Amino acid sequence: MSHQIRFIMVGGFLGAGKTTTLGRLAKHYMDQGKTVGIVTNDQATDLVDTNTLRSQGYSVGEVAGACFCCNFDELMGTIERLGTEEVPDVILAEPVGSCTDLVATVIQPIKRIYEAQFSIAPYAVILKPSHGRRILRNEQRAGFSPKAAYILKKQLEEADAIIVNRIDELSDDAVNELAELVSTHHPGIPLLRLSAKTGDGFEGLVQFLEQDGDFGRRVLDIDYDIYADGEAELGWLNSSLRMTSETEFSLDEVLLDIVNTLRDSLADAEAETAHLKTIGLWEGFFGVANLISSEDQPELSLPSNCQVKEVDLIINARVACDPVILEEHVKQAVADVCQRHATTAEFRQTQSFRPGRPVPTHRYDSGE
Known part of the structure; x- marks a missing residue:
């Protein structure tokens, strides 16, 4: 064979x-x-x-x-x-x-x-x-x-x-x-x-x-x-941005702060979080923070242990709310984090939507 x-x-x-x-x-x-x-x-x-x-x-x-x-x-x-x-x-x-x-x-x-x-x-x-x-x-x-x-x-x-x-x-x-x-x-x-x-x-x-x-x-x-x-009840968001500062900042603290801020704002809006993830990437190193539900605490799942002046960030959010509202929460959270850490953020791409109806390419019964 x-x-x-x-x-x-x-x-x-x-x-x-x-x-x-x-x-x-x-x-x-x-x-x-x-x-x-x-x-x-x-x-x-x-x-x-x-x-x-x-x-x-x-x-x-x-x-x-x-x-x-x-x-x-x-x-x-x-x-x-x-x-x-x-x-x-x-x-x-x-x-x-x-x-x-x-x-x-x-x-x-x-x-x-x-x-x-x-x-x-x-x-x-x-x-x-x-x-x-x-x-x-x-x-x-x-x-x-x-x-x-x-x-x-x-x-x-x-x-x-x-x-x-x-x-x-x-x-x-x-x-x-x-x-x-x-x-x-x-x-x-x-x-x-x-x-x-x-x-x-x-x-x-x-x-x-x-x-x-x-x-x-x-x-x-x-x-x-x-x-x-x-x-279709889930709001879906994938967003990429670059964060910069004139002085070094802790990437891990920023990642956790973004997730914490989103957790609190979404909880206040009574929007159940299915999953939040953010990753920071720059010149060979990376860090990841996530949240798996509204009742859990954010976690730095993969720490970078890095101080940076510039980093590329990706945010993924899956939340039971309108995707337009979800995008507003994400952009406000990033703005708040930037203010606290003396950084600026440039959004490059944001996709926010509800998943469409699944239409499988194939579907077989096990006995067919």
Whole structure:
């Protein structure tokens, strides 16, 4: 048999920890001497995740402008471009965090159309503890409407395994509660416990992904009207800018200040945050700060430990509010941060919108 690429896709809701998990997986496979390509995905360009992974030295292609399912040909073209010099042993794929029905629209088409070129790993979906707990409990204060919560529930339903992430931040009781909620809603689906940040539980994930078999068969019975309405409730923003100053400033303090300021202003507006990320890049170094929900604290996930006079920033925000209002919050937050740190900012590009209705390129039932 000719060389087959191992296709590993890891799904999960916005802020679940997909990028950190894929980065750790990439390092693991590269340490084994394997060639690895990563494909990120977003509804727009200027993706923090892409820049973060590239800054860590990984070979990354980006599918922008639509989800994998709606831009399937671009996904396969991106994989092909990653293999221009050497066919990768492993492709790690990170889908948009507001997408579901990926078994029928991504995994099954790869199986049918590219069967000779790829072997399919089990499809793992990461459960985001903060929103996952509230949604699976059916709490009124889940932060999202039932239509948006529908997406997270459907993501879990199609998984070959569900990963409870961030166990380093959770008590044993909290982890056990999440495990019980998952087993109640999705009996029979294996559950893994993981800290993508520290690596606790990582060996179990690797062992699960190494299995061979007919994975990716949990094709959903899904209502695309509810799915589309749920996605459209999220305001989406990707913004790039350059920040400068006559004197040096702490990049890490600025990154955290932007996220903190946005967290507070969005909370005051009662707009639930699905995910905020910002990355600062300049001359070989970078730093990343993020926020995964309105009830969490901002985190400097990848510190730069740098003092700078000039830096390029990218801000990604996924928030349950009107995208026009979201853009106003972001620009005001940057202005406030500039004032506090004696800096100036020049916005280069801002895209703010609601995701359109998903229209998959292909959709196969597992029995077709």
